[in-house]
Amino acid sequence: MTAFILRRSLQSVFVLFVMSLLVFIGVNLVGNPVDMLINPEADQAEIERVIRDLGLDRPVTEQYWYFLVNAFQGDLGKSFVFGEPALKLIIQRMPATFELALFSLLIAIVFGIPLGIYAGLKPNSKISKTIMAGSILGFSMPTFWVGIILIMFFAVHLGWLPSTGRGELGTFLGVTSSIFTLDGLSHIFLPAFNLALFKLSSVIRLARAGTREIILQDYIKFARAKGLSESRVINVHLLKNILIPIVTVIGLEFGSLIAFSTVTETVFAWPGMGKLIIEAIYNLDRPIVVAYLMIIVFIFVTLNLVVDITYSFLDPRVRIKGEA
């Protein structure tokens, strides 16, 4: 077991290292930041001073070495545009993104599981067919376009909900978030729903498939034969068993919510790190791009590692196969 965790952790560190190298080398090929960031009317001395300040005059290998050393010290360079440490800028924006992703996850679970169970229990009813057709649409519709439609309908046409920004922030138990004020909630609802739609569709499908499979099992028949109420059969015996695959997928795909929030944040002008990275790509603000990618890679590698280790605890076959 220890060997498995150790081996798996080493693999993760290796992936992190390779990704850092790829990202750094790749990003160094983008345009020429000197042309982008220095006032065209600046004289030669000024240009040279800025190049020195940004470390652009050193060889690429040396730049990468400094980057690695600094990365271990939590310093991923200074933003060319903001003049502040890239890591600090991203961490400042991180709560907004996490809040959006978590709220979306909540929407996907709270609505997805009941809808999926319903569609699984009554596969031939009209409502179930509507739910499943909706989930196909949810899979097919590009996130950004749904966002536009939501803004157009709820913000422009009906005027019910605001379409940009994070709204008023509230603090509860030391956590500052939009979801603790009414204004904040009204701001988060549209983007969160937009981001949740894809996940909602997959939760519905998983819940439906799980329900249809488990409803045929002997223990469900036995529970019914015992004379348990239908609500107890569904809420306890069925729900517990369909949750296993759903929890796995949700754990694995939380990272993809964060990745897709780049799109949603851009559409809804949500001040998170996704919007920051898109702007940084426009501006060729390399330190921000590199820092964002490193943080995302770190999040993904950690998530995968945690899921794998949890799995090996639950299912010995994974562990044995891994050690062989």
Added chain:
Amino acid sequence: MATTNPRNLSEQMPASGFKKFWADYSESPLAVAALIVFLTILFIAIFAPFISPTNPYDLATVDIMNSRLPPGSEDFSGNLFILGTDGAGRDMLSSIFYGLRVSLGVGAFSGLVALVFGAIMGLSAAYFGGRYETLVMRVVDIQLSFPSILMALVILAIFGKGVEKTIIALILVQWAYYARAARASALVEKNKEYVEAAKCLALSDRRIILSHITPNCMAPLIVVGTLQTAHAISLEATLSFLGLGLPITEPSLGLLIGNGFEFMYSGDYWISIFPGVALLITIVSINLVGDQLRDIFNPRLQR
């Protein structure tokens, strides 16, 4: 066709051909409708320059005076704009026709190259095995653990925007899916007797892979290819919408939607909505066709 006797099935296989395929496919009216819709879209995309009412990128025919006309309006010379016009006075219907051409073209081309490259990697990995297989599949695993949008953003952040660069990004994002599918089916095929027979004939590895194993792995690859192409079209639209994909000179549907975004707050819904509807119809119809193909080719659902 209700029989489940495996002998019966295998006897029917050689005679199956297109007729049997179509009989299976047309069992679902929805899938037939989706195929018709998709073929119509394909027709529009290919013949866009001939069937569009106007050429939206011919500056001589576009009049800025016609900008942001609502759907169904006419200009002074009596030209009808069924779906209205955009901010520069271009006919939306024509822009959508041309946009479909770009979106489908980029999606299909990148899908095809990714299929060929991914299939070669997957088939060779399964066939040769050993360290080579481990290496290829490890790369595939790592890549598939990151969402495609993130991979595409990284690649475009590195290469910058442009048609070729977007296509490269889409290929690099997609090949791993094909490699995984190709390897999975090749692993099953390579242990079958016909491969052994071919090896006994001392045929070259290349020949065994290309003319013996590949044809038998095509079914799953076609299914993945269909669904993946829909995904690629959606991804390209997203990237172009964000302004990181195709340039303004090659306006895909995503770019059209992005152009309309700024006008939406003033209530000019049609500039964003109609290209989006076209995109949605395209993606849904391809997905439905792909779903049906998967059901036909799935041996577990074999009727």
